[in-house]
Amino acid sequence: MIIAEQKPLNEILEMISGVERLLVLGCRGCVAVCSTGGDKEVGVLASALRLGRKKAGRPIEIDEETYVRQCDPEYLEPLKENGKKYDAVLSMACGVGVNFIADRCPDVNVLPALNTSFYGANLSSGEWAEMCAGCGACVLHLTGGLCPVARCAKSLSNGPCGGSVGGKCEINKNLPCIWHQICEKLTGRKQDQLLREIMPIRDWRPSGHGGPRRRIREDLLP
């Protein structure tokens, strides 16, 4: 899922300094699952902003709502009209939601409440880790399912760098060297012949370096 983190409150308060009527808009997609932008977090943020503005002597009127998703057009439809009632809509979706509102609801002043961080997994309650970089050219079949693009600090394609010590990354001693893990796993499974294959120089165009990406599936088009 997409992992996000709420911006610092003072940054959000600065963003809405001229706003008198605000809609805090959550999303029940990824950001709800990673406890950053669902119903509960909408309530906390709205309450904190009201308190902050009251303390500053400039009370603010805040409505709270959460959409099923902010990245599908049908769910955004009501916002085209409703959004006009507010000086701003503070989206608690990932950057996709904010962009989609900006595209689909041109009369709505949409602002981001979150920093969108990465594609990650939930390690335990309250802890998430990056597992995928969305590079567009998956090599997991060659690496025992462990991603060297997302999980190697240098995104190396052919084995660990010289900084890997005792199975740990030189960038962060608490971070396992993913190439160390890939080697251990493939050797343990007697698939070490995969390690002798040299991966070609990576084409980064599918990862977004060739411009914004778009996917079309003809059979689903209207």
Added chain:
Amino acid sequence: MSEHMNNNHQITKSPNHQIGRIVAFCCNYTASVATDTLREAGLIPESLDVKKLPCTGRIEVHALLDAFEQGAEAVFVAGCRADECHNLSGSRRAEKRVGYTKKLLKELGIEPDRIEMFFVHCGETQPIVEAVREMTARISKLEQLHST
């Protein structure tokens, strides 16, 4: 006329100093029992607004912030001692949420000392009296959060 607590934990009236509203979220099994007794005995001030919960683990950050938004000068949560919680980890969860609320208050420029977690043995009244005294003492040193 507002209320003060003297050294014997009795409430006294003072015309000169207004005690702000304090909201206490209390576990129904432990602290709420104590607050009922204390209120009957006049040992906790009228300005203490006690909200009973089936377990303090039920408390949400939103509710804690909401108490401040609704006019509280201080908030505290009184739950079971960590090893006595009916729901095993309820009061520990509450402690974490109080900690998170402190962080949010700090970000808003509001003193994090305005909120605190207290652990109370079932039926004990003294820790509740002390919690009220502690929070009263804290807010008496701070500027009022809400204009009267």
